[in-house]
Amino acid sequence: MWAKTITGNFANVIHGLNANHLTDQVIQRSKRMILDTLGVGLLGTNTEVCHKVTQYSKTYSSDISSTIWGHLDFRLPPVYAAFVNGVAVHSMDFDDTWHPATHPSGAVLPAVIALSEAFPQKRKISGLDLLLAFNVGIEVQGRLLRFSSEARNIPKRFHPPTVVGTMGSAAACAKLLALDQLQCKNTLAIAASYAGAPLANAATQTKPLHVGNAAKHGLEAACLASQGLQGNKQILDMESGIGAFYTDYNPQTLPTLQSYPWLLDQQDVAIKRFPAHLGTHWVADAASSVRRKLVESNNLLPLDKIEKVILRVPEVKYVNRASPTSEHEARHSFQFVACSALLDGIMSVQSFSSENIHRPALRELLCKTQLEHPPDNTPSFESLYCEVSVMLQDGNMISDRCDTFYGHWRKPLKKEDLEKKFQSNVSSILPAEATEGIIETVYNLEKVEDCSVLSTFLSGQPARALLEKLRFL
Numbered sequence: 001m002w003a004k005t006i007t008g009n010f011a012n013v014i015h016g017l018n019a020n021h022l023t024d025q026v027i028q029r030s031k032r033m034i035l036d037t038l039g040v041g042l043l044g045t046n047t048e049v050c051h052k053v054t055q056y057s058k059t060y061s062s063d064i065s066s067t068i069w070g071h072l073d074f075r076l077p078p079v080y081a082a083f084v085n086g087v088a089v090h091s092m093d094f095d096d097t098w099h100p101a102t103h104p105s106g107a108v109l110p111a112v113i114a115l116s117e118a119f120p121q122k123r124k125i126s127g128l129d130l131l132l133a134f135n136v137g138i139e140v141q142g143r144l145l146r147f148s149s150e151a152r153n154i155p156k157r158f159h160p161p162t163v164v165g166t167m168g169s170a171a172a173c174a175k176l177l178a179l180d181q182l183q184c185k186n187t188l189a190i191a192a193s194y195a196g197a198p199l200a201n202a203a204t205q206t207k208p209l210h211v212g213n214a215a216k217h218g219l220e221a222a223c224l225a226s227q228g229l230q231g232n233k234q235i236l237d238m239e240s241g242i243g244a245f246y247t248d249y250n251p252q253t254l255p256t257l258q259s260y261p262w263l264l265d266q267q268d269v270a271i272k273r274f275p276a277h278l279g280t281h282w283v284a285d286a287a288s289s290v291r292r293k294l295v296e297s298n299n300l301l302p303l304d305k306i307e308k309v310i311l312r313v314p315e316v317k318y319v320n321r322a323s324p325t326s327e328h329e330a331r332h333s334f335q336f337v338a339c340s341a342l343l344d345g346i347m348s349v350q351s352f353s354s355e356n357i358h359r360p361a362l363r364e365l366l367c368k369t370q371l372e373h374p375p376d377n378t379p380s381f382e383s384l385y386c387e388v389s390v391m392l393q394d395g396n397m398i399s400d401r402c403d404t405f406y407g408h409w410r411k412p413l414k415k416e417d418l419e420k421k422f423q424s425n426v427s428s429i430l431p432a433e434a435t436e437g438i439i440e441t442v443y444n445l446e447k448v449e450d451c452s453v454l455s456t457f458l459s460g461q462p463a464r465a466l467l468e469k470l471r472f473l
Helices: 006-016 024-044 048-057 078-090 104-116 127-145 164-176 181-192 207-226 279-294 334-344 360-367 415-426 432-443 452-458 464-470
Strands: 306-312 369-372 386-392 397-402
Touching: 006 127, 006 164, 006 181, 024 078, 024 104, 024 127, 024 415, 024 432, 048 078, 048 207, 078 104, 078 207, 104 127, 104 164, 104 207, 104 452, 127 164, 164 181, 164 207, 181 207, 279 334, 279 386, 279 397, 306 334, 334 360, 334 369, 334 386, 360 369, 415 432, 432 452
Parallel strands: 306 369
Antiparallel strands: 306 386, 386 397
């Protein structure tokens, strides 16, 4: 029986999807997303914003606790573990990005991992259980984003993970808790009342809280619904429900469960090579190409010969920052990334250090940089491009254009490059055995009988016995 409302339809699909619905491609793509998210989250545990929310969260305690990634001797109640780990994932804007625009994994993975540790020992959560719940959370986000045409573009008013991420986290946790259809409806209703955060906090330490809160609030919503808390049973149907966030909200029923078509099968994610807003990745590739044409025999950019730098990019106001002064502003600056790539030829985690942000050569180049917004360059991660032109004092113009950067879903990272990113991110956080254990666990997740092994590795335990056990899966 199919429900008469969109909300009821979603609840039925969340409840009804099972591991047999997962396709090989969905499993493989989601495992890449999981590995990447764990890596950027572990790296993010070293950031100032993560240290601050960790200290705050220490005021909460419970008999039930979950792992804080990268910490061997520190645990928190599941909702706060989801919060801290979610903040870590987005603390450097290094997490994956989807189309329509959102960061899908960071809102879901910390929640389902934290929740999986809260179950009694007699009810083990398998790796397949975790994969299914994760994919349900990703799917719900993608479906909700397709209810609005304006959601297809880079956002202007609110940060998408705070809306669809919260709903996706809630759906994933409802799945892991095996809630019934009525409880799934209530989970979505409760989560909707946690949804939303203004985009004005982009490029500040507050923006990572958006993803942490999405993970936390989704988990909280599912737990409250499991206790019988009720909400509006038509929250997805109404303009005053989730429709409040979109001017062109047009909800549709989901496909039937028979041969269910996952959106992740149709649309892969972008995985970043350096920690900054996705739009800057086109800029980095175009600027690096221009640099190769400009550099002299000493491999240095002829800064004194440059008259001006022109960036032709879509109009995205919160990524237009002519003179960023902090790492968070630099991560949201077309100009900063272009000038850094021109000077260095490559972007990395170190590009956003205070020393690099404030170096005189970069400041000089920023003063020569201007933006143009061609009418055909739409602010969509599916279709935008970047053209970088450097005008020299002798009148010559050197230009290059990037239509698809390496790491975009049209040009996905190779497996070896994804693993290199993960290993580089966690090398200063975890011992080598734990790092290897995470990679092997994620790659074999559908075969893992008890996914608590993943949390063991995430805490930093070498766990040789667990690693040996994994090799015999």
